[in-house]
Structures are given as C-alpha cells and as structure tokens.
Amino acid sequence: MSQPSYEYPHVEIDLGKLKENLAALQERCQASSIGLSGVVKGFHALPEAVKVYEEVGVSSIASSRMDQLRGLKEAGIRTPLMLIRIPMPSEVEEVVTWSDISLNSELSVLRLLNEAARSQGKIHKVILMVDLGDLREGFWDWDELVAAALEVEHHLPNLELLGVGTNLGCYGSIQATPKKMHDLVAAAEQVEKAIGRKLEVISGGASSSLHMVLDGTMPPRINHLRVGEGILLGSIWGCNMDFMHKDIMVLRAQVIESKVKPSHPVGELSVDAFGRTRTYVDRGHRLRCLLAMGRVDYGESDDLIPREPGIKVLGASSDHTILDVEGATRRLKTGDVLEFDLCYATMVYLTGSKSVHIYYKKET
Ligand SMILES: *Cc1c(COP(=O)(O)O)cnc(C)c1O
Numbered sequence: 001m002s003q004p005s006y007e008y009p010h011v012e013i014d015l016g017k018l019k020e021n022l023a024a025l026q027e028r029c030q031a032s033s034i035g036l037s038g039v040v041k042g043f044h045a046l047p048e049a050v051k052v053y054e055e056v057g058v059s060s061i062a063s064s065r066m067d068q069l070r071g072l073k074e075a076g077i078r079t080p081l082m083l084i085r086i087p088m089p090s091e092v093e094e095v096v097t098w099s100d101i102s103l104n105s106e107l108s109v110l111r112l113l114n115e116a117a118r119s120q121g122k123i124h125k126v127i128l129m130v131d132l133g134d135l136r137e138g139f140w141d142w143d144e145l146v147a148a149a150l151e152v153e154h155h156l157p158n159l160e161l162l163g164v165g166t167n168l169g170c171y172g173s174i175q176a177t178p179k180k181m182h183d184l185v186a187a188a189e190q191v192e193k194a195i196g197r198k199l200e201v202i203s204g205g206a207s208s209s210l211h212m213v214l215d216g217t218m219p220p221r222i223n224h225l226r227v228g229e230g231i232l233l234g235s236i237w238g239c240n241m242d243f244m245h246k247d248i249m250v251l252r253a254q255v256i257e258s259k260v261k262p263s264h265p266v267g268e269l270s271v272d273a274f275g276r277t278r279t280y281v282d283r284g285h286r287l288r289c290l291l292a293m294g295r296v297d298y299g300e301s302d303d304l305i306p307r308e309p310g311i312k313v314l315g316a317s318s319d320h321t322i323l324d325v326e327g328a329t330r331r332l333k334t335g336d337v338l339e340f341d342l343c344y345a346t347m348v349y350l351t352g353s354k355s356v357h358i359y360y361k362k363e364t
Contacts, residue, residue: 008254008337009293010357011350013043015052017245019363021231022056024243025210029225032213035059037082039206039228041068042344043249043351047075048360054079060101062226066091070098084226086129086137092116101125103165105138107148110156117158125162126152127203130187132180134172142187149191163201164188165224169208169237176209178217185221207231211239229344249347251304251340253321257290258333263324273317286326291338294319297353298346305341 022038029036037060038053040046045068053061054077061077063069064085072081083102087095087109095102096116104110104126117124128149131138139145145164152161166184168176181204188202204212204222207230212218230236234244264282272278274295294316295301301316310327325332332338342350350356 006252006337006359007357008252009291009297009350009355010252010359011342011347012250012252012359012361013046013049014245014248014250014361015049016361016363017248018049018231019052019056021234021244021248022053022058025227025231025241026056026058029213032216032218033220033223034213034218035201035224037062037084037203037224037226038231039063039084039226040072041065041084042228042232042347044068044348045072046351046358047072047077050075050077059224062228066094066098070094073098082226087113093120096120096122096124099124101127101162103127103129103137105129105131107144107151110148110152110159114152114156114158123158123160125160127163127165127201128152128161128191130164130166130184132166132168132174132183134166134168134170134174136167136171138166142190145187146190146194150194153195161195161199163199163203163224164191165201165203165226166205168205170206175238176205176212178212178219181209181212181219181222185219188221207236210236210241214239214241232347233344247341249342250307251298251342251346251350252337253291253293253340255289255332255334255336255338256292258287258325258336260285260287272315278315283324286324287328287332288314289323289325289332289336289338291321291323292319293321293356297350297356299349300345303343303346305343307339307341311338 026036036058038058039062040050041063045063060080060082062082062084069081080100083099086105092112093116129138131140152159168174201224202222203224207227210230234246263286264280296318301313304313312324314322314324
C-alpha cells in the first residue's frame with residue numbers, strides 16, 4: 001500500500017463513484033419528478049468534483065458560501081448556482097453577480113437583492129424559506145411569508161419568485177416527515193392563492209428528506225430537494241441507501257513515530273492541549289503510532305474511522321494523532337500509511353485544510 005508519489009496527509013476522491021452515486025439518485029428523483037440540487041459545501045466545492053455534478057446534469061449546484069460559488073463560476077461551471085445560506089445584507093452584490101438563485105427569509109434583504117440585481121441589469125431568482133419547527137432559517141409567521149411573496153411578485157421587478165422551501169434536521173433535529181411536507185405544500189398554496197399563480201419550485205429539504213422519495217411517501221407537489229451529505233456518504237441517519245457507494249473519499253496519513261510506551265501518562269495530570277481534563281485507562285505497555293495530522297485538519301479524532309482492524313484512535317492535539325496499534329494485523333512502523341473512512345464533519349474540515357492534499361481518482 002505504500003504509494004511513494006503521494007504527499008500526506010491527503011484525501012482521495014473517487015470521481016467515478018461520485019458520478020455513480022449522483023446518477024443513481026438523480027434517476028430516483030426524476031422518477032418522482034423531483035429536481036435535484038447538488039450541494040457541494042461538504043467538500044469545499046472543489047471544482048474537479050463539482051464538474052461531475054455538471055456532467056450528470058443536476059438542476060443546480062448549491063453551496064452555503066458565496067466564495068465557493070464564485071470559485072465555481074470562475075472555474076467555468078455553467079449549471080445554475082444556488083446560494084443556500086440566506087444572504088448577508090453586506091454580500092447582496094456578490095450574490096447577484098455569482099449566483100442565480102438564493103434562499104431568503106428577510107424582506108429587507110430581498111429589497112437589497114432587488115436593488116443589486118437592478119444595478120447589474122439582472123433578474124435574480126429567490127426561494128422563500130418556511131421554518132417548520134427546526135428553528136434555523138425561514139419565515140415563522142405565514143402572513144409575513146405571504147406579504148413578502150406579494151412584495152417580490154409585484155414590487156421587486158428584478159427578483160423572480162421561484163418558490164418556497166424548508167430546511168429540517170439541522171439545528172432542531174426535527175425529522176422530515178410527510179406531515180412536514182404537507183405543511184410546506186400548505187404554505188406554498190397560501191402564497192399561490194395570494195399571487196394568483198402556481199409556484200415553480202417547492203423545495204422539501206435536504207438529504208434528510210430523501211427517505212420519502214425512496215419509499216414513495218413524498219407528497220407529489222414537492223418537486224425539489226437540495227442534497228449534499230446523502231450523495232457523498234451513500235447514507236444518512238435512519239436511511240441506508242444500498243444502491244450507493246459508501247467510500248467515495250479516503251483519508252491517508254503517514255506514521256511519524258512508532259514505539260512501545262505506557263498507556264497511562266507518567267507524571268502529575270493537568271489538562272490536555274485544548275485545556276480539557278481527561279482520563280486515561282492503564283492497559284500496560286502498548287505499541288503506539290503518531291500520525292502527522294491533527295485536529296486542525298479534521299476536527300474531532302473520534303470521527304476518524306480506521307479501515308484496518310485493530311487500530312484505535314486514542315486522541316489528538318492540533319497537529320498529531322495518537323493511535324493504539326497493538327492489535328493491528330501488521331507491525332506498523334514509521335513511514336507506513338494508514339487509511340481512514342470519513343464522516344461528513346471530517347470531510348468538511350479535511351477538504352478545507354491547506355495542509356491536506358487532494359487527489360482525484362478518475363473514471364476507468
Ligand atoms: C447544507 C444544506 C443542505 C444540504 O444538506 P445535506 O444534509 O448535506 O443534504 C440543504 N439545504 C440547506 C439550506 C443547507 O444549508
């Protein structure tokens with residue numbers, strides 16, 4: 001497994017597997033007349049990977065961050081771009097310049113977007129968000145929602161009211177259920193009644209809404225989802241998608257020290273590198289390895305998933321990861337390379353770390 005031409009640590013993204021996951025999900029969404037926005041913030045919108053979304057033909061490409069969308073436009077991505085974090089008042093010019101669609105919940109910001117679009121001679125599309133209980137973004141009061149929709153429709157000529165949407169399972173851990181989807185359709189219908197036309201988009205959420213597409217319980221009027229994590233991991237809490245690859249990305253890191261040491265620290269205990277009081281189990285002398293990467297690169301060491309059996313992640317400081325490898329199937333030594341599977345959190349951090357190299361496995 002030693003791959004001397006690689007630099008470490010690195011994440012390798014298998015673009016062929018990514019494409020197969022995307023195509024498999026796209027097909028299932030299309031069968032339910034659901035448009036798919038590919039959410040690419042999970043890997044910092046790396047353009048080489050985003051190109052795969054464009055090849056598969058997702059209806060739009062989405063990120064919560066303006067700088068990522070700008071990078072994609074500059075990299076030549078031509079699929080419509082959607083900003084899925086409601087805009088800061090201070091970034092409306094960039095929103096109109098670099099994205100085609102944005103999610104919104106503040107009338108004051110919609111007015112600023114309209115001004116920015118007018119000065120750039122553009123029509124910017126907006127989706128109004130409805131908060132159905134997860135308590136992050138969105139209109140809570142439906143009268144306020146309808147009033148904002150009416151103002152966009154009749155008084156903000158450089159905005160196009162594309163539809164309504166919701167977000168669940170992010171802050172409040174609220175499940176996306178058919179009941180919540182029916183509530184969203186009811187909100188959409190109130191807006192439609194007020195403006196006197198049908199809305200083009202009713203956006204029923206993120207990966208956490210996919211289970212309803214797969215088991216046939218998604219109400220027919222929901223016609224759009226914004227999916228990130230589900231495509232990248234091939235599963236989501238409570239919904240394992242057996243038709244998808246689970247190993248699109250792999251992390252590889254190199255061993256920089258391999259020694260037998262006591263498992264309990266020696267001396268008087270105080271606090272760790274992050275000021276926390278910790279406890280240590282004394283398991284006698286064990287073979288331990290240090291890896292040249294740390295919490296600055298991936299967040300929490302508990303989130304690392306070693307691919308080889310018998311390897312336990314003991315902990316980490318900013319730049320070092322400490323492993324117990326006594327039970328490994330090979331005697332690990334300095335220079336060896338270990339592989340890890342990623343969860344969503346480690347993926348986000350690693351792909352954004354300047355110290356982590358990114359490699360692409362191309363389709364074969
Ligand atoms: C991040 C995000 C998504 C995608 O969420 P996943 O769980 O990765 O599918 C969708 N919509 C909004 C508003 C988001 O912030």
